[in-house]
Amino acid sequence: MEHLINQQVKNIQISGIRQFFNMVSEFEDTISLTIGQPDFLTPAHVKKAAIKAIESDFTTYTHNAGYPELREATAAFVKEKYGLTYQGKDEVIVTAGASQAIDIAFRTILSPGSEVILPGPVYPGYEPIISLCGAEAVHADTTEHGFKLTAELISRHLTEKTRCVVLPYPSNPTGVTLDEEELMKIAELLKGKDLFVLSDEIYSELVFDGKHRSIASYLRDQTIVINGLSKSHSMTGFRIGFVFAPAAISKHLLKVHQYNISCASSISQKAALEALTGGKNDAAPMNGEYSKRMNYVYRRLTEMGLPTEKPDGSFYIFPSIKHFNASSFDFAYSLAKDGGVAVVPGSAFSALGEGYIRISYACSFEQLQEAMDRFEHYIKSR
Known part of the structure; x- marks a missing residue:
């Protein structure tokens, strides 16, 4: 029956991150620096809020858009945090x-036929969804621009489609981010054009x-903000994730969301409310630890002679291994098998x-050392 499967689904692949993680998990005594999973525990007060939600039988559907108090x-x-103004209601x-x-x-x-401009390298979760929509991902090469999708790069790839x-x-996989001036230039370029910005x-x-x-902050009417x-x-x-967009856009997003999952988990929503208030x-303490780790890893990689862009945030770093004259997959596989360290090949992005x-x-300092x-x-x- 496989010949009846949607061709667009057959054409996409499981994330290269997960594929490689599964592949090297068989190696014994390997330190994994692969998955983007925070190594900190969920705060205790957030877990207690989830338990309380269960015990108080907050286990039914919520509003499709989410528990009203949580949206507010x-x-x-x-x-x-960021000076953004959105109405929780709509x-x-x-x-x-x-x-x-x-x-x-x-x-x-x-x-179908739409084009989406992505920075390359980029998190692999966007392109498959774009393809399933019948649209096309257009990658802008950021490798000579500090891994930043600048207004200049965007302008080179803009078309009527x-x-x-x-x-x-901040970027997965590079850790870099855009400053205020760079964002303002992008907003100036795109303002009034018949296109959206998806800001993850x-x-x-x-x-x-x-x-x-x-x-x-600079292009509100055209921007859909993703967070979580x-x-x-x-x-x-x-x-638990969030979509922020002007009401005229949100009302259409909500229709797709409603038929997709009805609503997010009611129990998780109660935990989220506690996370965003209490x-x-x-x-902050997690971020301080990530910063400490980043500086350590950046220093060690630099001392090893690996050209590396210093991250501005997240918990990833993306060094070049081009001078080893091996594909990123072969290098990463050999490093896991023979060196006891699992990383993700850049080709996954x-x-x-x-x-x-x-x-x-996103692991302990001792493991990183x-x-x-x-x-x-x-x-x-x-």
Whole structure:
């Protein structure tokens, strides 16, 4: 019966990150720096809120867009943190993680033949959804521009078919982000054009210097903001994300969301409410630890002679391994098998990631030290 499967589904692949993680998991005594999973526990007060929700039988459907009190708290959170103004009633949708938020956004705004401009290298979760919509992903090469999708790069790829520009910052896999001037230039370029900006800000609370800035501050009417609690509050399994957009856009996003999942988990929504009120600054100590780890890994990689762009946020770093004259897959496989350290080949992040590897430092400092020692030994033994 496989010949009856939707051809667009047959054409997409399981994430290269997961494929490689599964492949190297068979190697014994390997330190994994692969998956973007925070190594911190979900804050205790957030877990207690989830338990209380169960015990008080808050286990039925909520409003399709989410528990009203949570939507208001979410709007208040981004107002306080980033200066963004959204109405909880009709401009915020609670989703099953940021991944579902991205899915409903693309399915709402894309039509067959549409083009979406993505920075390359880029998180592999966008292109398959774009393809399922019958649209085309257009990768802009950021490797000579500090891994930043600048206004200049965007302008080179704009066509009459362009329907969306994706700004995933702070970036997975590179850790870089855009500053205020860069965002303003993009807003100036795109303002008034018949296209949307999808701004994936899931790592917004993990910025090392200064505060996160959103393109929605300068281009609100055309921007759909994606966020969530997986990274900021170490709540990956709770599956809570958010979509922020003007009411005229949100009403259409909500239709797709409704027929997709009806609503996010009621129990997780109660936990999210506690995270955004009683735990609005829970990310701060985690972020401080990530910054410490980033500086350590950056120093070690630099001392090893690996050209590396210093991250501005998230918990990833993306060094070049081009001078080893091996594909990123072969290098990463050999490093896991012979060096005892698992990383992700850059090719998992589009063809423009070839020649790089992604290292996640979402693990203990002790593990990072051992991993970097093994990495250095592996390089010296090549």
